[in-house]
Amino acid sequence: MMRIRRSMLITPAHRPDRMAGAMKLAVDSFVFDLEDGVPPVRRDEARANLAKLMPTLDFGGRERVVRINAVGTADCVRDLDAVxxxxxxxxxxxxxxxAEQLRWLDTELTRRDAPVRLIATLETPRGVLNALSIADASPRLCAFFFGSGDYTMETGAEITPTALLWARSTIVAAAGAAACDAIDAPYLHGLRDPQGTHEDALRALELGFSGKVVFHPAQVDAVNGAFTPTEAQTARARRIVDAFEAVKASGEGTAIVDGEFVAIDLVPRMQRLLDIAAYAQGRTS
Structure with missing residues (x-):
């Protein structure tokens, strides 16, 4: 199943009120958190909430995700037992x-007969530097998520577009090599700043990210809007896809669209835009 991940909301699992309330938001992926968003003394409570509440919620076909604790910790095993x-x-x-961390988790999920995908968080310099080998570690991998907070804490960099450009670009390249999504870090400079959030999301889109984490309901529309094709982009994508359908029988590798030569390798990207536009329309209609 193809997933659209324009927006990904992280909600702490020790707050069942927030877990239930999240269902009202127009996000594409819901992440219930057992890690940093939960005080260590409340993690057993969070696991119990998750096990009880998650099967009862109506996600409307949207992605259901749990953030577990790091591989190699006792909390990680407890999380897997509870999810x-x-x-x-x-x-x-x-x-x-x-790569070994994902391979261990892949083996553990196979042992549990769980057809669950993996979203790997790259949030340290070592993780970013090993992005390609991590991308190849497991066929369960469906996305990377960039954690800018820990990354800048370890490098001493600022959380600015310039300082994060290399890490973001590296993660996008690794995601492209593995044919999976890249999800950008949340915008942290003002959770109630939709304009700043939208501009930061547009920068991520330009680099090749397919979505962004949100921490606050006020960020959702700004992020979804940035990662949803405009009417003009959708119309052009349709013209390109239709043009190649028309020339397919001739075996040609290029078509003329809007007076320009367009190569056939652009078609998958244009089809993806059409899929996102259709998905967004279905969510708002």
Whole structure:
């Protein structure tokens, strides 16, 4: 199943009120958190909430994700025992720094007969530097998530577009090599600043990210809007796809659209835009 991940909301699992309330928001992926968003003394409570509430919620076909604790910790094993894996689409894995971590998790999920995907968080310099080997570690990998907070804490960089450009570009390249999504870090300079959020999301889109994490309801529309094709972009994508359908029988590799030569390798990207536009329309109609 193709997933559209324009927006990904992280909600702490020790707050069942917020878990239920999140269903009202127009996000594409819901992440229930057992890691940093939960005080260590409340993690057992969060696991119990998750096991009880997650199977009862109506996600409307949208992605169901749980952020577990880091591989190699006792909390990670407790998390896997608690997560209702038959009601979960993916696990968000924090602090991934090596391919071995994902391979261990892949083996563990196979042992549990769980058809669950993996979203790997790259949030340390070592993790970003190992992005390509991590991308190749498991066929369960469906996305990367960039954690800018820990990354800048370890490097001493600022959380600015210039300082984050290399890390973001590296993660997008690794995601492209593995044919999976890249999800950008949340905009942290004002959670109630939709304009700043939208501009930051547009920068991420330009680099090749397919979505962004949101921490506050006020960020959702700004992020969804940035990662949804405009009417003009959708119309052009349709013209390109239709043009190649028309020349397919001739075996040609180029077509003329709007007076310009367009190569056939652009078609998958244009079809993806059409899929996102159709998905967004279905969510708002």
């Amino acid at each position: 209702p894996l038959t009601h979960c689409d993916a696990l968000l894995v924090p602090k991934v720094e090596s």
